[in-house]
Structure formats: structure tokens, C-alpha cells
Amino acid sequence: MSEQDTGGPPSFDDPFEGEDVEQRIYGTLLQTREPTGVTAIAEQSGCDPKTARKYLEWFTDLGIATRHDGRPVTYERNDAYFEWRRVNGLATTNSLEELRSRIADLTERIDSYQQEYHADHPNEVDALRVDGDIDTVYADLSDWATALRDRRLHERAQQKLADTGGRASP
Template sequence: MRMTENARRGPPPEDFSAALGERLDNAPADERVYRVALELTDPTRVSDIAARAECSKNAARRHLNRLADIGVLTKVTENPATFERNESYFAWRRKNRLMELSEREYKRRLGELLSEDEGYRETYGVDSPDNLDPLEYHDYGDSEQVWLDISNWEAIRTEIRALRQAKHDTSPGEGLV
């Protein structure tokens, strides 16, 4: 049976939250806690996590402690127990995924990013997003669009650095690409 294009792409954006909620409703408690834990950018109480994961506080605490033991989370306080994402763990995971890229995939991705970087440099006539003031670039769209471009450009440059660093770490003795 051939999958339609819409089926491959998943639900339309307006249905995404409902579809995610449905998948989490059917997931075991440890999976629901893990999904909530991925979003913890601020110290969050066990009771709040349990409510979001729709499980008991004891189940949430057990799964959160396990996630803290393996480094996914950091236990910020003991009483009340609060947890947040361990950003260094996610940086490490990301670096490992980048290091596993084939040479071909690495070159393709780096080429795309460098092309996008060059496009922004040409569009705005500056070498870096740090040199942009969105209020002075009204000829390129409204200031909100320029802010978005600055954010995207910074993200592209961060990705270029991450790719180059991952490549450097896997090729001892070679300079950065």
C-alpha cells in the first residue's frame, strides 16, 4: 500500500498538538515523563511534571531520578525536588550525532549552511549578524523579519561551528574545515 504525501508529512500543524497528546496518552509513564523532561528549561517541581505527564508523583519522581542518574536531567533542589534539562548532556549527544555523519553528508550539510550564510551576507551587506541593527534595515522588510533573519543567521553560524568542531574532533591532526 502506497503512503500518500500527506500521510508521510504527518498531521497539519493545527492538529499537531492533538496528535502529540494522543500519542502521549497511549505511552507508558516513563515515556510521558521523559517527553516532559525534554522541555524543562527551568527548575520544575515533581508535582508539576507529574501533572504534565499525567502520572502519579511517585512514578514521576522515580523516572526523574533515573533520568538524573544517567545525566539527562539535573536535580536542582532536594526539598522540594526540582529538575531541569542537563544542557551539557544534550550538547554531548548532538556532537556525537554530528561526528557520526558520513563524509558525504558532512560536506553536503556544511555546503548548505555556508551557502545560507553567504546569502545573508549578500542580502544585508555585512559579514556577521552581530553587525546588524534591525531598526536600521527597514529596506529589507519590517524589523520583525530582520530579527528573524538575525536569529536564523546566528543559528546557521552555530551549526557551522558545531559541524566543524565535530569534524575536527574525529580527524586528529587536521585543521578545521
């Protein structure tokens, strides 16, 4: 029985097995962290470059991808789009009170890390110079950075709700 049959994660050999070409290209695009050529995206997605280009242009029109003109033309995920989606999702699924409560919790967690590591931001901490278990320090710094990002997103969602009188449209 394969891992997929047991409900486990997909095989690393073919993570897009069973998905249609649009889903494969979208999945590949989500994994890009720098501008990537159509040919490379097509190869990773297992499709023809012409097909990849068609979907990449469509994703660009939707705001999901960013196109960089040049030779060759390259594409990458548009992080601003995904951040907007996250903020919109928070604003539509939470009340102002819930957002305020979550912001307060995140602020408390951030303040705790700032006091523990005597720094305003995790980037200011040299993990190799901190006394303690290095794995714990790295986990703390990662959690701290996540808390900072999450607080910023929740604050944006709170502002969105406040600007609309407490109601956000989906």
C-alpha cells in the same frame, strides 16, 4: 476521524496520549527551559510525583536531566547532553569531507548575513531599525543564529573525527 487517524499532529489537549509514563515524563522534561519541581512535572506528565521522581532520578543518572538541590528539588533538561548526542550523531553519519563541505556552506551563509546586516552576530542587529520586511528580517536573524549553532556542532563533529583518525564510534 481525528487528526491522529489522518497522520496529523497530536491534539493539543493531550499531546502525550497513548505514550507510557516514561515517555510522558521524558517529553515533559524535554520541554522544560528552567528548573521545574517534581510535582509540576508529574502534573504535566499525568502521573504520580513518586513515579515522576523515580524517572527523573534515572534521567539524571543518564545525563539527560540536571538535578538542582533545594526546597523543592527541581529538574531541567541537560542541554549539554543533547548537544553531545547531536555532535556524536554528526560524527558517526558523516565523513570528514562531508563535514568540511557542510561547514563551508554554513560559513558562506553566515558571511552573507554578516555582510547584509553589517554585524558579526545576529544579536547585534536591531530588527526594528533594519529597512525591509520585518518578518523577513526576523527569519534571516533566526536562520543566521541557527547557521552559527550548526557550524559549531559540525566543527565539533569534524574535530571528533579528526581526533579518531576519521572513524567515530556510535
